[in-house]
Amino acid sequence: MSEADGASLGSVGEFGLIDRITTDIRAFPAVLLGPGDDTAIVAAPFGSVLVTTDVLVEGHHFRRDWSTAVDIGRKAAAASLADIAAMGGVPTALVVGFGAPSDLPASWAVSCSAGLAQEAASMGAAIVGGDVVAAEQIIVSVTALGDLQGRSAVLRSGARPGDVLALAGRVGWAAAGLAILTAGFRSPKVLVDAHRFPEPPYGAGPIAAVAGASAMIDVSDGLIADARHIAEASGVVLDIQTEFLALPEALRSTASAFGIDPLQWVLTGGEDHPLLATFPPDRSVPADFTVIGAVRDGQGKPGVAVDGESASDPGGFDHFR
Amino acid sequence: MSEADGASLGSVGEFGLIDRITTDIRAFPAVLLGPGDDTAIVAAPFGSVLVTTDVLVEGHHFRRDWSTAVDIGRKAAAASLADIAAMGGVPTALVVGFGAPSDLPASWAVSCSAGLAQEAASMGAAIVGGDVVAAEQIIVSVTALGDLQGRSAVLRSGARPGDVLALAGRVGWAAAGLAILTAGFRSPKVLVDAHRFPEPPYGAGPIAAVAGASAMIDVSDGLIADARHIAEASGVVLDIQTEFLALPEALRSTASAFGIDPLQWVLTGGEDHPLLATFPPDRSVPADFTVIGAVRDGQGKPGVAVDGESASDPGGFDHFR
Numbered sequence: 001m002s003e004a005d006g007a008s009l010g011s012v013g014e015f016g017l018i019d020r021i022t023t024d025i026r027a028f029p030a031v032l033l034g035p036g037d038d039t040a041i042v043a044a045p046f047g048s049v050l051v052t053t054d055v056l057v058e059g060h061h062f063r064r065d066w067s068t069a070v071d072i073g074r075k076a077a078a079a080s081l082a083d084i085a086a087m088g089g090v091p092t093a094l095v096v097g098f099g100a101p102s103d104l105p106a107s108w109a110v111s112c113s114a115g116l117a118q119e120a121a122s123m124g125a126a127i128v129g130g131d132v133v134a135a136e137q138i139i140v141s142v143t144a145l146g147d148l149q150g151r152s153a154v155l156r157s158g159a160r161p162g163d164v165l166a167l168a169g170r171v172g173w174a175a176a177g178l179a180i181l182t183a184g185f186r187s188p189k190v191l192v193d194a195h196r197f198p199e200p201p202y203g204a205g206p207i208a209a210v211a212g213a214s215a216m217i218d219v220s221d222g223l224i225a226d227a228r229h230i231a232e233a234s235g236v237v238l239d240i241q242t243e244f245l246a247l248p249e250a251l252r253s254t255a256s257a258f259g260i261d262p263l264q265w266v267l268t269g270g271e272d273h274p275l276l277a278t279f280p281p282d283r284s285v286p287a288d289f290t291v292i293g294a295v296r297d298g299q300g301k302p303g304v305a306v307d308g309e310s311a312s313d314p315g316g317f318d319h320f321r
Numbered sequence: 322m323s324e325a326d327g328a329s330l331g332s333v334g335e336f337g338l339i340d341r342i343t344t345d346i347r348a349f350p351a352v353l354l355g356p357g358d359d360t361a362i363v364a365a366p367f368g369s370v371l372v373t374t375d376v377l378v379e380g381h382h383f384r385r386d387w388s389t390a391v392d393i394g395r396k397a398a399a400a401s402l403a404d405i406a407a408m409g410g411v412p413t414a415l416v417v418g419f420g421a422p423s424d425l426p427a428s429w430a431v432s433c434s435a436g437l438a439q440e441a442a443s444m445g446a447a448i449v450g451g452d453v454v455a456a457e458q459i460i461v462s463v464t465a466l467g468d469l470q471g472r473s474a475v476l477r478s479g480a481r482p483g484d485v486l487a488l489a490g491r492v493g494w495a496a497a498g499l500a501i502l503t504a505g506f507r508s509p510k511v512l513v514d515a516h517r518f519p520e521p522p523y524g525a526g527p528i529a530a531v532a533g534a535s536a537m538i539d540v541s542d543g544l545i546a547d548a549r550h551i552a553e554a555s556g557v558v559l560d561i562q563t564e565f566l567a568l569p570e571a572l573r574s575t576a577s578a579f580g581i582d583p584l585q586w587v588l589t590g591g592e593d594h595p596l597l598a599t600f601p602p603d604r605s606v607p608a609d610f611t612v613i614g615a616v617r618d619g620q621g622k623p624g625v626a627v628d629g630e631s632a633s634d635p636g637g638f639d640h641f642r
Contacts, residue, residue: 036477039407039474040372043368044365048363049363049370049466050360052359053418054418055418055419055454059457060454083359084359087360093372095372095373095374128372131375133378135381137458139456141460143374143418145370156357233358
């Protein structure tokens with residue numbers, strides 16, 4: 001596990017790397033069988049398991065000169081862990097596919113894995129298995145398993161007219177950080193760090209479920225784009241009131257320096273992984289959430305409105321366009 | 322879903338592709354919630370879930386001029402499905418990460434996904450989710466979930482001196498097929514096809530578990546290499562008797578044409594995914610298995626012997642060497 005050894009992945013070999021990155025799973029009671037056999041075995045005490053997968057590719061989702069290996073591991077884990085939270089669940093285990101050129105320093109792979117394990121462990125989940133393969137660019141593929149703890153899942157399809165629309169976690173920060181790095185700058189650090197590794201409000205997911213949230217989604221592609229997923233699944237209009245969206249000083253001053261409206265980052269920036277949820281009018285919105293709008297009757301045309309005006313542009317991030 | 326449309330992945334876009342490859346999950350009762358939300362939900366009626374992941378990379382695990390997109394999808398699914406079988410389980414669901422250049426024809430991705438779905442459906446499992454990203458080369462990352470149906474898992478660590486060693490499924494065929502393609506030939510077709518898509522004896526896994534197998538492994542890296550995993554986990558010697566290994570005519574004649582011993586492919590060739598299992602002497606070996614040797618006391622030095630002689634060379638495939 002030494003960071004200092006200069007060995008390449010090629011000289012360490014596949015099984016050498018797997019030995020170095022294997023998590024000690026004894027602290028994770030949901031792991032019935034850890035790495036080292038044909039599969040792992042994970043507890044699913046309530047008879048079902050949540051499952052989601054995300055792939056990060058070097059040059060598309062991260063750059064090694066902008067982020068550390070630990071940051072990239074954390075970011076890769078966060079994408080899947082936030083999906084588990086958005087169902088109202090808690091993560092139990094991760095499996096990781098890792099592809100890299102054979103001349104990659106083995107220490108980089110070990111640090112990336114440490115970032116993955118650290119982010120997962122912060123939510124009580126362990127890395128229980130993986131596959132390590134040769135590839136021309138670094139790819140990190142994460143699958144997360146989760147548990148609903150006996151609750152019903154909070155789907156995208158449950159929003160109803162009259163519900164309130166609420167957001168937990170920050171949004172627009174990662175997009176601002178990416179703009180800063182792209183322009184060749186390195187500060188404000190708080191925004192750059194938000195691009196390097198998100199800090200999703202994982203715990204707010206189960207809290208929203210217990211509080212009776214009618215719909216919920218992980219905002220990974222942008223607030224408008226992901227609000228649209230709830231709107232279309234529920235057949236409603238989600239009306240976002242921009243006056244309720246947080247515009248911290250760092251975001252406003254950076255947007256000013258770039259000559260743009262900070263709302264552009266907040267409404268269309270992805271990768272922060274806040275949770276967007278709707279709550280019936282008779283339920284109280286948990287403290288982790290801020291009300292940012294309301295759900296209206298779609299009258300056959302579901303969609304997203306911003307300050308009452310239809311937001312027809314998808315505004316999200318499509319990986320191939 | 323038309324194969325004929327010449328649209329590129331870039332013009333179809335991420336969400337367009339996801340729409341095209343979404344499986345109809347109504348035929349799969351274990352799928353409690355299919356694609357389209359933040360996660361899928363899969364039944365785990367016995368309180369636990371098997372999980373395993375495998376990554377295939379273009380140029381390392383497959384070539385588009387040697388294999389069709391459907392073949393590559395089948396092969397990607399088989400690697401994970403065989404791991405589930407090797408625990409004695411049955412697969413319930415797959416999630417798939419797919420990376421590709423944006424100029425890849427969308428029809429290729431759809432066909433690859435059809436291959437994945439076809440292989441999974443043959444064992445009763447559905448594709449319940451995925452992620453589609455841009456990458457410079459094609460990568461297919463598959464995570465399979467499985468169910469033990471109330472049985473105990475068959476681990477690598479349970480082999481005991483006196484057990485019989487038995488194999489279900491073919492071995493050496495895929496390696497022969499790869500040698501044929503590498504040399505620029507295309508026949509015997511049966512061997513070339515074995516490289517293009519394995520035909521693992523999935524059903525033999527649960528059968529072995531019911532029959533009381535003491536240890537089992539999916540042979541993905543080579544017979545000696547994977548036998549060594551059982552030997553080391555169990556602290557025993559696995560003694561393979563080559564006279565019991567099947568050497569079909571196609572394998573013998575092709576090896577003869579290459580001027581090599583066909584046992585080289587059989588003992589060290591990977592990617593066929595047969596199941597290697599050990600059975601206590603008081604149990605009958607199921608008909609799907611052929612006895613190929615015995616388990617001996619390791620006397621502190623676990624390992625693999627071939628015809629009584631120690632096989633010290635790992636003989637398997639390490640992706641970085």
